Amino acid sequence: MDNHWSDSATQGMDELDKLVYMSRLIGADPSLVVWGGGNTSIKVPERNFRGAEVPAMWIKGSGSDMKSMVRRQFPRLSLDDILPLFERESMPDEDMVAYLEHTLMDPGSPRPSIETLLHAFLPFMCVAHSHADAVVALTNNQDADSILRRVYGDDIAVVDYFRPGFHLSKLVRLAVKESSSISGVVLVNHGLFTWGDDTKSAYDRHIDLVNRAEGFIQNGNKSVFGGWERNPLNGEERRRAAARLAPTIRGLVSRQQKMVLRFDDSDDVLEFIGSREGKRLSGIGPATPDHLIHTKRKPLWLEVADPGDAEGVRAGLEEALSGYSEEYAAWYRECTSDEHPMLDPSPRVILLPGVGMWTTGKDAQAALITGDIYHHTINVIGSAQANSEFTSLTAQDAYDAEYWPLELYKLTLAPPEKELARKVALVTGAASGIGKAIALRLASEGAHVVVADVDAEGAKEVSEAINSSNGLNRSVSVVMDVASEESVARAFQDTRLAYGGLDILVSNAGIAPVGAIDELPLSQWQRSLDINTTGHFLVAAEAVRLMKEQDSGGSLVFIGTKNVPAPGADFGAYSVSKAAEVQLARVLALETGQHGIRVNVVNPDAIFQGSKLWSEEVRQERASAHGVSVDDLEHFYHQRTLLKTQVRAEDVAETVLFLASERSSRTTGAMIPVDGGVREAFPR
Numbered sequence: 001m002d003n004h005w006s007d008s009a010t011q012g013m014d015e016l017d018k019l020v021y022m023s024r025l026i027g028a029d030p031s032l033v034v035w036g037g038g039n040t041s042i043k044v045p046e047r048n049f050r051g052a053e054v055p056a057m058w059i060k061g062s063g064s065d066m067k068s069m070v071r072r073q074f075p076r077l078s079l080d081d082i083l084p085l086f087e088r089e090s091m092p093d094e095d096m097v098a099y100l101e102h103t104l105m106d107p108g109s110p111r112p113s114i115e116t117l118l119h120a121f122l123p124f125m126c127v128a129h130s131h132a133d134a135v136v137a138l139t140n141n142q143d144a145d146s147i148l149r150r151v152y153g154d155d156i157a158v159v160d161y162f163r164p165g166f167h168l169s170k171l172v173r174l175a176v177k178e179s180s181s182i183s184g185v186v187l188v189n190h191g192l193f194t195w196g197d198d199t200k201s202a203y204d205r206h207i208d209l210v211n212r213a214e215g216f217i218q219n220g221n222k223s224v225f226g227g228w229e230r231n232p233l234n235g236e237e238r239r240r241a242a243a244r245l246a247p248t249i250r251g252l253v254s255r256q257q258k259m260v261l262r263f264d265d266s267d268d269v270l271e272f273i274g275s276r277e278g279k280r281l282s283g284i285g286p287a288t289p290d291h292l293i294h295t296k297r298k299p300l301w302l303e304v305a306d307p308g309d310a311e312g313v314r315a316g317l318e319e320a321l322s323g324y325s326e327e328y329a330a331w332y333r334e335c336t337s338d339e340h341p342m343l344d345p346s347p348r349v350i351l352l353p354g355v356g357m358w359t360t361g362k363d364a365q366a367a368l369i370t371g372d373i374y375h376h377t378i379n380v381i382g383s384a385q386a387n388s389e390f391t392s393l394t395a396q397d398a399y400d401a402e403y404w405p406l407e408l409y410k411l412t413l414a415p416p417e418k419e420l421a422r423k424v425a426l427v428t429g430a431a432s433g434i435g436k437a438i439a440l441r442l443a444s445e446g447a448h449v450v451v452a453d454v455d456a457e458g459a460k461e462v463s464e465a466i467n468s469s470n471g472l473n474r475s476v477s478v479v480m481d482v483a484s485e486e487s488v489a490r491a492f493q494d495t496r497l498a499y500g501g502l503d504i505l506v507s508n509a510g511i512a513p514v515g516a517i518d519e520l521p522l523s524q525w526q527r528s529l530d531i532n533t534t535g536h537f538l539v540a541a542e543a544v545r546l547m548k549e550q551d552s553g554g555s556l557v558f559i560g561t562k563n564v565p566a567p568g569a570d571f572g573a574y575s576v577s578k579a580a581e582v583q584l585a586r587v588l589a590l591e592t593g594q595h596g597i598r599v600n601v602v603n604p605d606a607i608f609q610g611s612k613l614w615s616e617e618v619r620q621e622r623a624s625a626h627g628v629s630v631d632d633l634e635h636f637y638h639q640r641t642l643l644k645t646q647v648r649a650e651d652v653a654e655t656v657l658f659l660a661s662e663r664s665s666r667t668t669g670a671m672i673p674v675d676g677g678v679r680e681a682f683p684r
Helices: 015-027 078-085 091-101 115-122 133-141 144-154 165-178 199-218 234-251 267-273 277-282 291-295 312-334 364-385 396-404 403-413 433-444 456-470 487-498 524-549 572-595 616-626 630-639 648-661
Strands: 039-047 051-059 076-078 126-130 158-159 183-189 191-196 260-264 349-352 356-361 425-427 446-454 475-480 504-507 556-561 597-604 670-675
Touching: 015 039, 015 051, 015 126, 015 199, 039 115, 051 078, 051 115, 076 078, 076 091, 078 091, 078 115, 078 165, 078 267, 078 475, 091 115, 091 403, 115 126, 115 165, 126 199, 133 144, 133 183, 133 191, 133 364, 144 158, 144 199, 158 165, 165 183, 183 199, 191 199, 234 260, 234 312, 234 349, 234 356, 234 487, 234 524, 260 364, 260 487, 267 277, 267 349, 267 356, 267 364, 277 364, 291 364, 291 396, 312 396, 349 364, 356 364, 425 433, 425 487, 425 524, 433 446, 433 456, 433 504, 433 648, 446 456, 446 487, 456 475, 475 487, 487 524, 504 524, 504 648, 524 556, 524 572, 524 597, 556 572, 556 648, 597 648, 616 630, 648 670
Parallel strands: 158 183, 425 446, 425 504, 446 475, 504 556, 556 597, 597 670
Antiparallel strands: 039 051, 039 126, 051 076, 126 191, 183 191, 260 356, 349 356
16 A cells, blocks of 8 residues: 655645545545545644633544545534543443534534544544554454464554444553554454554554555465356346346335445456355455445345346345345344334345346445445455454444444434435436436436437436536436337346336437428338337337336336327328327326336427427428418417416426326326417317
């Protein structure tokens, strides 16, 4: 591991800026901390609200991510109020958290780290803590005591595993008191603490101790998982197998609460799950309690004869997931004091030898975090096996970590989930116009959105805009020509791999050729049918197949047109093909209701903004048909409505949101106009 400290970069910084700098250096290395792990602090004199200079400590705020820390994420606390706590015999977690709130020197500060007392009790200017994979690997094995002595000699103190809080803080302080010459403290199953008289020396010591652990591991046994037992399928076979299985897995793990999936077939995952020892090692437990919060105590290992046999794997999936949940419930009953109800017993990590790993989460980012953490678990297991035999938390310690009241309390602080949270939507023709507005609106209500369009660049831009506004991994773009069966199938495979399934389909893509029936070339007539009718058939068929595999219902929304009930002259190819689309939707409502799938239609009219449907040719033809100039065409359409108003793409998106959401959970087979009131389109 390289030491990235730069004296020139820190020149002129105050102490808090140096703490931010050091925190980012540690946070930037995933082998040290991942996704909110670790913490850092400094102790410096500060002026209190009365202007008196007092000893104070800046420490990482709870829930902050070290790789992106900024000054405001470090609350400032009064050490004069904290240090007397060391004399106490005990202090419950809830009392400690409440007490620390009173020591904050700045109203409105973030909650300080749960390890605040540990930092405060150590009599050093700067303290750094990480969950370094290499150090954890030295402690998570049967020979930890002897290995730690071989690596570090008397340069560190070792403290047995205890959950963060008052007791652990006091133990670490006592260990340092007894060995004043040590450079750091290793916490079993947890990580490393170092310190110094300034931020640089605390960081230097940290990197040095981690490097010593890494050097020892590199000299160990290289065949850590016992060699290959099952070789992986080739790349394309793996993707096909994973795509076929993902909706079934998603449906089964979403029975208590809907989950988003992420598929991963990285080399280290394939080696681990294809090894002779992988299954046994995966069942031992997590690398650290911080990991367990995301991954649960152990993954689900799927044992199948042929991973490429989708039907065979599906047949065993329900039994395997049921067995996992029963085992989880038995563990819960064995360890619980009945203080907290049992959490969702479904796995967060699913391993299928020969194919790869799925991770689950409330959204794609949570699933990504779980996946990243399990990569580190594999690394820690391998590093521990290199010199001994991997071990983990006891069953009770694992329970106490997952059901830690402070972690459960954090869940209550989360903001309410948005209307479409945990759901996946696919919108066709989403690079512009109505489709783009719908994609943006669904994303704003929490949906993960697959932006599909034949315009690859346009779809990518919309997807990037969604991610910029709503968070990373909230959207992906796929190239889809709705008239091509192969293109549609490929886009749906990408959707299955990206999120594991689909809850909402908005079938929107369309074209609008103009011309009288007796003058229209057959090629334009056929192209209109290919896109405006067959395109909806191909997309809907794929969506329905997926939703049936998922077995958790769904919503299909077709974007029709005012021309269905009120066709226009010289617009025959469009009107006929869109009428067939609407009839397709009605038939689908009849066929899919028993599966909990709802099918509805929105009929907009004359949406000009950003629409590729209204090409210059279409504008000129429609203006001529209505006897107005091209410049007056939009005004003409607005004025012909009963409401005398412009109908916007956003108006259509609002109706789609209603039909996609649970607000319309009792509605299927409906056709809703969004046209400002065109009397000719009234049902009759």
